[in-house]
Amino acid sequence: MTRAGDNPVSDAADRAARPVRLSVDAMGGDRGPSAVVDGMADMAKGNPDARFLLHGDEAVLAPLVARHGVLAGRVEIRHAADVVSMEDKPSQVMRHGKGTSMWSALAAVRDGAADVAISCGNTGALMALSMLVLRRLPGVPRPAIAILWPSRNPQGYNVMLDVGADVKAEAEDLRRFALMGTSYARNGLGIARPRIGLMNVGTEEHKGRPELHAAAELIAADAAAARFEYVGFVEGSDIPSDRVDVIVTDGFTGNVALKTAEGTATFIRSLLREAFTRTPAARIAALAARGPLGWLARRIDPRRANGGVFLGLGGTVVKSHGSADRVGVAAALELACRLARSDFSRKLALRLQPSLAAEAAPGDREDEQEGGRA
């Protein structure tokens, strides 16, 4: 399998000249707007082509932005008086959300003023507003949320979707998740020909629910035209493995798996901390082991994999974890930037065209650019 480097679209010369325009909801995260602006500044240093539309209370945001020289001339604040809170129900937000920073951030993408929207806010509300403002792509009844998970693969991460846009998925939904996951792995991780696996309770063909058997046939039939490799059923233990690049599942199972993995990692991290602090001798050993422990901490730092991507909409939305600090926000913005540079929204829409399966369909030539190099 050929894999591209970290920057899958560095040869897309036509995009390089234009700045990347990110639409950032500054409000609604657990740590408030300062974590968002600090993360923007950190990310802006390494990405001189990034520009920001920042949505929220201007009186609060202007001084925060002014603190960072690196942001000078690169941020336009769009005032929005209201904030979607973590407690707001999606239905309320859909009726009354028009004056919120979240709505404003999405509207900028809809209006073509920005390439990708980013928010640390309430996931349910963000998905509901995204469907309202950006609309679903034709033929996509169920959008999906895709996340990156640390793995043994050379790219360092696997993709899993859906992790919670909807609690169920029919065989046709799972098929579309495979196509969307392919496009995301290619543009977000630079994998020319991703390996797709379908989550099940065993790898044998007879295992699992009926809709999974139907989905397996549909996905296998798409593999050649959509240029992915179908590896068959995978299990929960394969999420961090190198057997697969993209794990396809329904939003209920994916959400439980994601939170189970996070919970397990958090539990082990807390035991590791306890192991190296529980006795005076252990605390001395911790000093000697600073190097290896630091390496491990960086390798499993959940902040570096921050950013769930909403797929299947008329624009790309990156959902940062609500509790993200500046490191987490910067990671989500990096991801958004990479997707914007690769012109991901347009390529994903093409990928989901009904003409996909036809080998000589007009969409296919566009599609060849996806991922840069094969």
Place this chain on the structure above:
Amino acid sequence: MTRAGDNPVSDAADRAARPVRLSVDAMGGDRGPSAVVDGMADMAKGNPDARFLLHGDEAVLAPLVARHGVLAGRVEIRHAADVVSMEDKPSQVMRHGKGTSMWSALAAVRDGAADVAISCGNTGALMALSMLVLRRLPGVPRPAIAILWPSRNPQGYNVMLDVGADVKAEAEDLRRFALMGTSYARNGLGIARPRIGLMNVGTEEHKGRPELHAAAELIAADAAAARFEYVGFVEGSDIPSDRVDVIVTDGFTGNVALKTAEGTATFIRSLLREAFTRTPAARIAALAARGPLGWLARRIDPRRANGGVFLGLGGTVVKSHGSADRVGVAAALELACRLARSDFSRKLALRLQPSLAAEAAPGDREDEQEGGRA
């Protein structure tokens, strides 16, 4: 909440005089019968009341048993010529399994010659044969597999069920899983009044699938009569937490969650090993950190949580991991022993009587003994 100690039934004086009789399938595990017999010997040292019926090829087993003085006079070998392999399909085993060691181990429990059956063999075949030989309890269409998972709770483990007996569960099945999980937590972990949570994609009441809302009502209504506390919806991140003692879910979700947690723990363990071996300095640090690293390794050693318990049958079956070594086998046998001592099979059957909900039902007085002390 009152919690009993490690030996929840030490006051069940009527049981103490009688030996605990374990029916052990010696064949079918990945490491062969010697790992099983070695594990038996390790476990027998700390449990002088344990006796064993050992099922398999007598010519192979007799010399293995003879190696261990601690087993002298405590093991009866029951010859069975055939073995269920990991590749055998449950349907084949149900038709042709009668001469296997697995069948023989289950039949001994059915015939009253042993209290609990233990096998390292093929899970699907073991569940199919268990249903055939031991039968389902009246009113239990779907048995469940319950596992212990390392947690922050004082007892060190949480219970999760179902982790794969069936790929689906209706609201009534989930209700029964809550009752079976209560009984298991009381008799296996010594928790007088377990806290039960229902797995969902969020803790808010409106989240998740319709059958979960129906199940939540049924479970909440049983709490007082069955003496458990219903804590509401829990998430994947709660599996190792101290918010809950028993996590109820369908076998598809539970299996994915279990394997995801195992995969995550394995991944982090391998990174930890890499962290302390990747440079010469790291290898020196590993020497200094031997103490804390050993403590951590013991705390997250998956072998110590070995043993899935089949619930809802006319007898208790403990499924050891197929790849269990002697440490893992000994842990599964310890668990079986604890359940046998507490007269778990009979109590679970009473717990699932239709008369359960009636406060003054005849079963209830029996039930008061469950768990020993409140």
